[in-house]
Amino acid sequence: MDVFTHTLSGVAVGGCLSLYAGSWKEKGATLCLSALGSALPDIDAISLWSGFDATIGRIFNLAHPGKDIYSAKLWYSHHGFMHSLxxxxxxxxxxxxxxxxxxxxxxxxxxxxxIHLLEDMITPAGSWGGVRLFFPSETYIGGTGNIWWWNNYDIFLVISFVSLIILALQLFLRFDRKNVRRIGTITFFIGFLIVTLLVETRTYNFNGKPYQTCEDKSKEIQQKRLPRSLYRAMESLDKALPFYF
Incomplete structure (x- = not known):
């Protein structure tokens, strides 16, 4: 899954937890650390960086080039240790x-x-077969292929909407702290259930298919699920971003 949706998922989690924080400083810190936590696992994709071999590879005297490390099953490969509990x-x-x-x-x-790990477990197995959830166990969990790595606009929109509601609720805490917290928590879990439904109702398995076929099928699913104007807006956003989305 793309880093944008991963990070936004952390915002939803952090926003929900921050409803229980005492000060605005603590709220902000909780939100930031949740967002960081939901993005950080993909730091193991740094081996794809063009300067990896000349810097990190040389410093640690790694035996394999970065591109090989990325798709391998080493503990520091993508979906390795950094994708574990x-x-x-x-x-x-x-x-x-x-x-x-x-x-x-x-x-x-x-x-x-x-939540980053859960989101990655429903993407294609790739060369790993999931994530090393229970590291140091060498067993990879997930890789179900329910969704493609990119173009999950419907999921992104649900998470965005949930995040906005939860963040907006912060303004009403002083009026009814108990019920606002309850509404925020319920909103988060309703969003989680909707995302689960969107995932489970995809009828296509993305495992073992050519990359372009998966790209086309993923966008086809989005075209069927979203209003035309909304799909076009999301596609424009996708093209404007400097990373895969």
Missing amino acids: LAALAIAFILGLIFRKKWLLPLGFFFGFV
């Missing part, structure tokens, strides 16, 4: 030591990280 727990633990009295911050990071 152990990585999520380890980094969240460190954050917990740093922010001892602010438990929402490491919690936000952890749940943001975990």
Whole structure:
């Protein structure tokens, strides 16, 4: 899945948790760390960077070029250690030591990280066969191919809408803290269920198909699900972004 949707998922998680924060500073920190957690696992894709071999590869004397590392099943390959619960727990633990009295911050990071893993588990298996969820186990989990890596506009729109509602609820906390928190939490889980429904009702399996075939099929699904004007707007956004979306 694309980094934009991953990060926005973290915003939804962080926004929900920040409803329980005391100060605006803590709210902002929780939101930022959740967004960071939901984007960070893909740092293991750095091996695709054109300067990887001349810098990181040389410093650590790596035996394989970056492009090979990316698609391999090494612990530092894509979908390796950084796509595991152990990585999520380890980094969240460190954050917990740093922010001892602010438990929402490491919690936000952890749940943001975990939602990234869940989202990647429903994408094609690729050369890995899923993610190393239970690292150091060498078993890869997921890779179901329910969705394509890109062009999941419907999912992005639902997550965007949920995030906006939850963030807007922050303004009403002073009027009815208990019920606003309840509404925010319910909104998040309704959004989660809608996304699950959108995933499960895709009738095409993207595993083992040519790249362009998957691209075309993914966009075909979006054209059927979205109003024409909305699809065109999303396609324009897709083309304008400097990364895969």
